[in-house]
Amino acid sequence: MLAARGVTRRFDDGTVALKGVDLTIADGAFVVLLGPSGCGKSTLLRLLAGLDQPDDGRIIWDAGAKPRSGEIGFVFQDATLLPWADATENVFLPLRLAGRSLSDSRAEITELLAKLGLTGFERTKPAGLSGGMRMRVSIARAMIGRPRLLLMDEPFAALDEFTRHRLQNDLRTLWQETGMTVVFVTHSIYEAAFLASQVVIMTPRPGQIATIRPGIEQTIESRRTDPEMVALVGAISADVARMMPTS
């Protein structure tokens, strides 16, 4: 289990990105962070990953549960790839840093790239890939090490609706198969409702948690239009509307 306890993050310029955030993330949960731009979602992900430290409060791991290097996968908001490396080499990076060889890993990488619809682009450098393809390479890079904790910052925002649907399904399936913990940031209420085991709705300036809603146990492709799903989308929409300033 991973938890944020009273986490506050104040930047040097005085911006309070997060204030007193309390959030418990159970092992194997699929937590979706939903909130307006600038409410501190990316900041919270960086804190959870240990890439940044809170000014107040703490990030707590269960005894012995703290992931070692390479056990956290991170999909950044922009697909930051190495421009001089092709898709395969980019996905290989975490394994390379873990001391593995490319020849041993190539088959595994090719398979993962195929799963993400990138067959034929294994040797293409980022400049030759579209924005959505770059994002998919970056997703593959985060997953190749079979992370125990996968942090994803709006990974599907730049994708077309078709690819997005497919990847949402794949991610959901993968999560169910592997039992990994996922923290997923999105702007889409629908995406949150479809993916989450837990929806966390945040308010901006300073970033705080407004509501936490349980997600739906079994979401599969065929249930995207289920009454249960539609009801959850409606409930989240109501939560969001409540946050808006009344005029």
Added chain:
Amino acid sequence: MNSERWAPILFGIVGLMIWQGAVIFLHVPAYVLPGPIAIIQAFFADWQSLLLSLVATLAIAAASLFAAALLGIILALGMAASRWARAAIQPWAVVLQVTPVVALAPLIIIWVHQQFLALVVCATIVGFFPVLSYTAAGLAATPPALLDLFRLNGASRWQIVFWLRLPSALPYFLAGLRIAGTLALVGAVVAEFVASSGGFASGLAGRILEAGYRLEIPRMFAALALLALAGIAIYAALGAFERAILKRVGATSL
């Protein structure tokens, strides 16, 4: 073919024709301003000595460029490695850059007895600054998310430097190198001028001075033209080198 590519050449030819015409019709004496034809004749009258001098100067410039590249990278890496090193190095690099090499050259020529080496040191002082400042800027401009990614995967300091920071700084380094190339040539010639008072005369600066003493103005122009062409050639060659490497690694020029 892009007609703009030929614009400078056409402009040059027209200019040379006007120059030649003016020299003929206004009866300008060759010891004041020789026409292009006289300059070309002067070059062919003495081409062996001029080309040998050019080679001597180019050797100094090339050695300095190499030294400047090496020195620039090493200092930039030092500056990227620690804030302390950055604070220590930066002001001295600026001091070296703003001190005219003409003023430093006599000292260096006294200190460094080997003449070629002394000249290389002078030209390196002129050339290393752009490499240093561009490479340092490149090392500092590594995308923060990639740094995060490396740290998240337990990368060591050296892995971050060699697998991430240096490759990201490559376009910056190459842009600095292109500028350093022409500066190294300028530095070499300036140092040669200073050294010539001590008897060094194998470079192009020696030819220019010598022609000046003897009032062989067309030969002086021939040496000058050679120098200008060498500068253009160095700039173009380094530009082509830059594009070739960046194309290979799939990055774009600055």
